[in-house]
Amino acid sequence: MNIHYDPAELFASTAPYYARYRPGYPPEFFSYLADRFALNGAQTVLDLGCGTGQIAIPLAPHVARVIAVDPEPSMLDEGRRLAAEHGADTIDWRHGDSHHLHELTLPTLDLATMGASFHWTDRDALLAELDTLIAAHGAVVVLSGGAPGEHTPAPWEETITDIRTRYLGPARRAGSSTYTHPKESHAEVLARSPFSHVDTVTWTWHLPRDLDAIVGLQFSYSYFAPAQFDDENIRARFEHDLRTELATQFPHGDFTDIIHTEALIATRP
Template sequence: MTVHHAAGVGYQRAAGVYERSRPSYPIAALAALADALPLERGRTVVDLGAGTGKFTRLLALTGAEVLAVEPVAEMRQRLAELLPGVAATDGTAEDTGLPDGCADAVVAAQSWHWFEADAALAEVERLLRPGGALALVWNTYDTSVPWVKDFQDIYFRLAPRDLPSPPLTAGLGEHHPVAWREAFDSRKGWGPIEERHWPNPHTTTVADVVERMMSSSHIAVLDAGAQARVRAEVESVLGAHDATRSTGAVDMPYTTDVYWMRYG
């Protein structure tokens, strides 16, 4: 399987900015997954599309052995620098290169929407031991906040038609049906999808909110002139809202959405 051009080139260019500008995840979400899957010493979890290790470092706290899979070399290198105790391998969700039955659980944080669902599910089924589980995690914008909605509107207006998009959250408590669920509807062996959601405010700066946009794969892949125009537009939008007009700290409101299901 090949990596989408926007991810392969965009994340190659923006690995450092990605690590600096993206939020982590609530410890409560990790604790819930650790109990549900479960994750503990003596068990093995595969982290698909691990990126720079934003969620990988939390998985390592459970005591489970973590196998990180990341196809973009620059992201994988950053993960290896930050987490030298975690095995990081070059592979895709559809073709990890890992042995059959090597995992008690598989996790994809901020990445499942990039995968070809049927092929990725076949690979997950191959990796899982009997009774294993798959967990999908996303940080989504709380667009009930006006400046966040305007910010996200830029992201989607500039996205190419074939760009895979993460699930959308219209606001806390409003979680819309999303396309990834459809892959499980006709697939045998999977139990019901369970889910939980947590507020995840990310204290940052206006400058880093701008960098958050610039780390988006389809923005990072643009030429320098186009990137400058995007940066100027984001700065203009942020300057139009009281909450993001200052140069001090700002809370960027995310919701962390966690889904898990058991196989076999």
């Protein structure tokens, strides 16, 4: 079953938090891509669901052009701002989404990357469309934090979930609907697509975080988006409760995360 989320509403109001608190991906991932696909500054890459540029910005120096596409205008604005700070001036920031790719009149692509965005798309239809856009030697690269349930959650996850449930209910919100994790894994969907040869590469790394960072991170999630709260007073009360509870239970103030990055590198057989 395909659930159609409205891309325009999922991440509204999260962008400043996203730009500041989302960790992005380890440098080893970008070196891996550069080696594996012999990136030499000549390639064209589509980064679909680019957010504030977690892939597009570090990838830009390796290729000729990154076309960074996202349905959320404020994500694109933050991305442009961060790219300017990093001197990444070869990124073409475009408003769009997976359901309307054809409207972007894209050139032939060497790679299409999706960082934590494939689950928002109609995956089979998207892969069929990418098959018409990606060159013979090219690939689809899907990045995520690994399958849910595979990793031990950080000790503070339960505290955060309890407070979220108190304020927003037990269901994981997604815009004006709720999120259902797809039954089929990304790897399974890729394996029956034109890009059926799938290699999985993983990296585990540590990201130091303090209380401000762990609280700010929450507002970068679609299901914790500031817009999910009925009004600013309730959001502020939620933030206050979250800070107090986390500071009481974890007085050391160290919320260092162990992050598992998983890349599915999908090529044609």
